[in-house]
Amino acid sequence: MTKRDIISVQLESFFGSKFPQMIQLLVDDELNHGRWVDGYDLAVSRDVIDGDNARKLLEIVLTEYPELRIDQDALMKAVEEKLPQNWGAPVSWIVGESGAYALTDTLRVARFERADLIWRTPRISWDGIEFDSLIDGRLRGRAWMLTSNVTPDTPFELDFETGELLAGEAVPY
Incomplete structure (x- = not known):
């Protein structure tokens, strides 16, 4: 099990719809590799x-892996305060190898470590962000802009360490 796996399954339990399937697959993989922990028989x-x-x-x-536990209450508070569009909008995420992750509320992107907010972008979309990859410290995705008739289609790239917008644009509002 990797840090990415453990963080991803927690985020799925908070924001997703496939949590039971995801945790079952994760534990099944552990069992298939001969790793047993009391209670894994539930899977x-x-x-x-x-x-x-x-x-x-x-x-x-x-x-x-207690060091990887995300404090759900603290994370939800940070999301409500820093990603206000999350009410009624799906929260999407992408997780790096280190366990750090980015969330989006369809308008902006925020990086977290456990439940701690590290940075937040300005608004970079009118109403839709999809993450494509997180490789070599670069978070790439697509955002929806008013000039587009395809949602989302405008590429963006962020420095995952600093949150600097390397490609794409901030939305004036």
């Missing part, structure tokens, strides 16, 4: 596990 099922067992599995994983 052994022909069907997708239910939400209660998924949460139990996540707790088992986080007991093994």
